[in-house]
Amino acid sequence: MKKGNKNKNEADNLTLNFKVGLGFDIHRFSQDKRRKLILGQVKINHVGLEGASDADVLLHAICDAILGATIGKDIGTFFPPEKSKGISSKKIAQKVMKMIEGKFKIINIDVVIIAEKPKLSPFIPKMIKNIKKIFRCDVNIKAKNTEGVGNLGDGIASIATCLVEKINNNKNKK
């Protein structure tokens, strides 16, 4: 009995300190051929994605994963389209970091980009560099195509997970 209780307490402590988040986003390719494709804040010479902001589907999925693990809401709540017109998704990401500052530390981010085109592997090292800089954690990115299945060729989707650790600063609590 006693041993069981101890294990239960240990489990409670773990759930208190670590949380995972999951984020998903998808954007359609723009009709405006002049719009640039921006993924992980890397400008890619290919027609861009539709969206109020720069439509960085990668950063949006990551922000949703982080918010899911920490505050429990999505970026649409804090950055509705009318408030994000023309802004860089880096700004959105920096605001998300500000919201969790001093409360959570991000341990790692793992992302999948689902895109039929363009070929993304040459851009991934730069994306990882940019994302590490914004979120200050370990980052991994994989690009997958859709094997020509369905209509995913009309846009780009992204799925992100993150692990966060709650910062224990009881004395700073109000």
Ligand SMILES: [Zn+2]
């Ligand atoms: Zn988005």
